[in-house]
Amino acid sequence: MTLHPQAQTFVALLRELQPPRWEEMGVVKARRGFSALVDSFGDGPAMQSVEDHRVEETTADGQSLSVPVRVYRPEGLPDAAPVIMFFHGGGWVLGDVASHDSTCRRLAGASGAAVVSVDYRPSPESPFPGPVQDCFVATKAIAKLAGEWKLDADRMAVMGDSAGGNLAAAVALLAKDDPDVSVKYAVLVYPVVTPRFDSGSYREFESGFGLTKRTMQWFWANYFGLEEDGFFGIEAHQDADPLADLMAADFTGFPPTHVLVAGYDVLRDEGLALADKMESSGVSVTRENASDMLHGFIHFAGQFETGVTAMQSLGKRIANQLA
Secondary structure, three states: OOOOHHHHHHHHHHHHHOOOOHHHHOHHHHHHHHHOOHHHHOOOOOOOEEEEEEEEEEOOOOOEEEEEEEEEEOOOOOOOEEEEEEEOOOOOOOOOOOOOHHHHHHHHHHHOOEEEEEOOOOOOOOOOOHHHHHHHHHHHHHHHHOOOOOEEEEEEEEEEEOHHHHHHHHHHHHHOOOOOOOOOEEEEEOOOOOOOOOOHHHHHOOOOOOOOHHHHHHHHHHHOOOOOOHHHHHHHHOOOOOOOOHHHOOOOOOOOEEEEEEEEOOOHHHHHHHHHHHHHOOOOEEEEEEEEEEOOOOOOOOOOHHHHHHHHHHHHHHHHHOO
16 A cells, blocks of 8 residues: 555655654754654643652562653543553653653543553663563552552553553563553554564665664664664664563463554564464454554654544544453
């Protein structure tokens, strides 16, 4: 399928302007640049309430962590409401709860569930496993606080976009062995899966379609705490922990999962490969390929109308699973 007209316009603009890539800007300037794209993220619906909190929990190794979260409650939310733990994308380096505010508003409105957006510590300041620990600590804390916060811990989903999809899967993997957390459903939106860059989609869309191979190598290098220019040798770190490299994980007992990929995305094939791996482990998996879209189209819904309609569909899917 050919690129959606709005995606064609976006790609043509990139080729005309040739803006600096994130890895060329460096971490600090890249974060400022990413935050400045707020108009591209679009608007989200009004909520019954949006509240910022900090939740605390102890990690498996005895470390006490306090993690900021933003809680979205859509209009008409009942007591003992289902809850979606959301983990933002941005290559573990960019983004925060503010950058994904409109995304979470759309998710809450479409699903009729409370959405808890986790403001995990970014890399490289907090390399792996720091972001995973933050996300799981927040998830476990919310499960324990569910009654007090009028949430139903037995109807909990995890969801994330891009690197957030990687974190959502890691949280659900950890939850399999934790009696305090029960994840009923996982939604992985064009997830980052593995620090390998040799798939067909990596070769086909290496550059010129938004997210590039080089940028993904930079993201992974930052996640692993390498020097800023160390992404040239990232292949040497392919034997990563299964909570980072999801293709090395054991998905036995993993919750039902929906995997959405974009057709013109370097991450497309690894997302589909992950769905296949899950299915071979007995996981109930559904797949969705937005075949005419670019990476990030749901988050950049201000530019892509398909991002709005896709979130509406995902929200209904989650609502049905958590009913």
